[in-house]
Amino acid sequence: MLHPTRFAGLSRMVTTPDLVFHSPGAVQDAWLQLKEEQRREDGSSARIEGRHAARLEACPSHYPAPQRPNEVDAARVAALPSIRAAVDAHKNRRGMIARMMGRGDGGAA
Structure with a gap:
């Protein structure tokens, strides 16, 4: 599990709109790290693996974000x-x- 201060830092990074424009790769990486540590109600991990990761990679992305x-x-x-x-x-x-x-x-x- 993520340390509380690390979790708070990653959460702020993911929820700060300006960072999407300045550093979209870092925001996406922070989101993936948070997703790896997420737990479902049944206690299993919500980590993105295998087939789901391949499907996400094939989807169009809005990164890099357009310049404002x-x-x-x-x-x-x-x-x-x-x-x-x-x-x-x-x-x-x-x-x-x-x-x-x-x-x-x-x-x-």
Whole structure:
């Protein structure tokens, strides 16, 4: 059986969402260690063995966890529509000035 302090440490690791993003392998290993020490009501071990382990290995996994967007990425994505509008407005002004100066090609040389 796991020592109480080791059990508490592994439990915190498995239940801390940020660790899934920073160290998914460690979280998965901690879960497996906790699972090995788990006891059923009849006293038998809940350790994952043989056929069950092979089935779990064949299942798709969400590890490694996708990177969460940070504040800079969120601000960049939020600013894209206004940036595109400003670029389009600049192109329109440039074309209008070129037409006023008698160049019908929008200022292209």
